[in-house]
Amino acid sequence: MSxxxxxxxxxxxxxxxxxxxxxxxxxxxxxxxxxxxxxxxxLAIPAGILMALNQFLGKQLVQNILNTLMALPTVLxxxxxxxxxxxxxxxxxxxxxxxxxxxxxxxxxxxFPIMMNLAIAAVTTADPRLVPTLISxxxxxxxxxxxxxxxxxxxxLAAVITGFGRAIGEVGAAMMVxxxxxxxxxxxxxxxxxxxxxxxxEVGLALGLLLLLIAFFVNFILSWLQxxxx
Amino acid sequence: xTPAYLLNKIKVFHQSQCNLDIPHLVIEPNQCVAILxxxxxxxxxxxxxxxxxxxPDEGELSLMGQQSKPRLxxxxxxxxxxxxxxxxxxxxxxxxxxxxALKLQGISSSQRPKLTDxxxxxxxxxxxxxxxxxxxxGGELKRAAIxxxxxxxxxxxxxxxxxxxxxxxxxxxxxxxxxxxxYQSGKTVIFSTxxxxxxxxxxxxxxxxIKGQITKSxxxxxxxxxxxxxxxxxxxxxxxxxxxxx
Numbered sequence: 276m277s278x279x280x281x282x283x284x285x286x287x288x289x290x291x292x293x294x295x296x297x298x299x300x301x302x303x304x305x306x307x308x309x310x311x312x313x314x315x316x317x318l319a320i321p322a323g324i325l326m327a328l329n330q331f332l333g334k335q336l337v338q339n340i341l342n343t344l345m346a347l348p349t350v351l352x353x354x355x356x357x358x359x360x361x362x363x364x365x366x367x368x369x370x371x372x373x374x375x376x377x378x379x380x381x382x383x384x385x386x387f388p389i390m391m392n393l394a395i396a397a398v399t400t401a402d403p404r405l406v407p408t409l410i411s412x413x414x415x416x417x418x419x420x421x422x423x424x425x426x427x428x429x430x431x432l433a434a435v436i437t438g439f440g441r442a443i444g445e446v447g448a449a450m451m452v453x454x455x456x457x458x459x460x461x462x463x464x465x466x467x468x469x470x471x472x473x474x475x476x477e478v479g480l481a482l483g484l485l486l487l488l489i490a491f492f493v494n495f496i497l498s499w500l501q502x503x504x505x
Numbered sequence: 506x507t508p509a510y511l512l513n514k515i516k517v518f519h520q521s522q523c524n525l526d527i528p529h530l531v532i533e534p535n536q537c538v539a540i541l542x543x544x545x546x547x548x549x550x551x552x553x554x555x556x557x558x559x560x561p562d563e564g565e566l567s568l569m570g571q572q573s574k575p576r577l578x579x580x581x582x583x584x585x586x587x588x589x590x591x592x593x594x595x596x597x598x599x600x601x602x603x604x605x606a607l608k609l610q611g612i613s614s615s616q617r618p619k620l621t622d623x624x625x626x627x628x629x630x631x632x633x634x635x636x637x638x639x640x641x642x643g644g645e646l647k648r649a650a651i652x653x654x655x656x657x658x659x660x661x662x663x664x665x666x667x668x669x670x671x672x673x674x675x676x677x678x679x680x681x682x683x684x685x686x687x688y689q690s691g692k693t694v695i696f697s698t699x700x701x702x703x704x705x706x707x708x709x710x711x712x713x714x715i716k717g718q719i720t721k722s723x724x725x726x727x728x729x730x731x732x733x734x735x736x737x738x739x740x741x742x743x744x745x746x747x748x749x750x751x
Contacts, residue, residue, distance in 0.1 A: 402593055404589065404591065404592075404593035405593060405595075407558055407589065408589065408592075408593045408595070409609070410558060411556055411558055411585075411587040411589070411654075412605075412606045412609045412610070412653065413579075413582045413583065413606070413609045413610040413611070413657075414609045415609075418609055422595075422605075422609070425596075426595055426596060
């Protein structure tokens with residue numbers, strides 16, 4: 276009990292004293308996951324809206340694949356990207372392995388199916404009069420996608436935030452394609468794994484608490500936006 | 506004169522059952538047309554076809570002399586204003602709803618404020634322009650949807666059951682607006698109603714639908730006779746109170 280209490284106290288100290296090494300990891304992690312969530316959101320939300328609005332051959336198959344990909348293990352994405360980005364891999368010449376870009380790509384791939392599925396759900400559960408109303412008002416295909424996204428914006432925003440939450444919390448892919456390089460590709464989750472392994476439990480705990488704090492802050496922003504722009 | 510709509514051998518099926526079967530129908534421009542019928546008679550199906558929100562399974566539909574294509578041209582789309590039975594207002598203020606409709610119709614941003622103000626004025630909702638759409642009452646919502654549909658000044662206005670779920674005072678307000686649009690602004694107004702007396706009173710022409718087919722109802726003649734007797738010199742406009750013409 277004393278071990279845990281002492282570690283907890285030390286972790287709080289690290290947070291309060293604004294330990295530069297600790298906050299460098301937090302900054303890295305947040306910026307990488309924000310980029311991943313934005314990139315995936317820009318692609319997944321329009322794709323989800325288009326899929327929900329249109330009927331096409333094989334739609335059910337695409338839906339089944341998306342559902343399967345939602346449960347994709349992060350290490351598997353890491354493994355596949357490692358193969359692609361390693362020096363001998365087909366994309367080795369891009370020299371992306373062990374860079375923040377590689378982690379962004381991995382996280383974006385990880386959260387794309389989640390965000391697309393949430394976007395599909397947002398459209399299919401929206402008021403059934405929404406799409407016919409927009410069409411009757413003269414919305415052309417591109418305007419239709421934009422307006423549907425606008426009208427369901429809080430669910431879409433929730434999709435992006437859910438994606439961000441999944442991205443910032445994943446460890447497998449970031450470790451494999453990022454390499455956990457200090458000050459460069461070290462993220463909160465890879466740092467937690469490393470520091471705990473080294474016996475620096477209080478650093479891991481401090482990062483864990485900050486991770487929780489970020490999740491709370493993001494949810495707070497979401498509920499504030501929902502109240503403010505109803 | 507080119508008809509507003511020409512329907513030829515139109516059939517609409519739902520689960521192998523024929524919901525609408527119209528061998529031939531011409532709707533002249535600048536007319537006020539009432540589509541009459543009970544629930545499930547095919548009124549909304551017909552209006553959805555006329556609004557190009559759905560396609561017939563068989564037959565041809567012409568809009569102002571031009572045969573239906575998979576997608577309406579911008580000009581054709583602009584010629585139609587449509588208000589559904591349960592209008593859906595988008596999030597934002599009433600003003601934003603009308604202005605957005607103009608944007609979607611491709612109306613330039615410089616013209617939008619003037620047209621938005623005019624549309625709201627036509628339905629007597631100028632004072633509620635800045636109110637969030639979700640705070641409007643049932644009657645205000647119907648008028649708001651009409652403002653949104655007429656803002657881009659379409660030649661044809663389609664109204665699906667505009668009087669449903671409204672109290673008497675709102676019905677009267679709406680009747681006056683429809684009268685004004687049809688007989689003062691010179692639009693082709695096509696509306697559906699299950700109240701035959703109301704339809705006959707407001708419209709130049711009535712289309713009576715029974716189980717998806719146009720039928721000449723002997724009842725209509727009786728209604729028309731009642732109205733002829735009672736309207737006298739009041740012109741087209743007649744006001745209802747609990748089903749009675751006053």
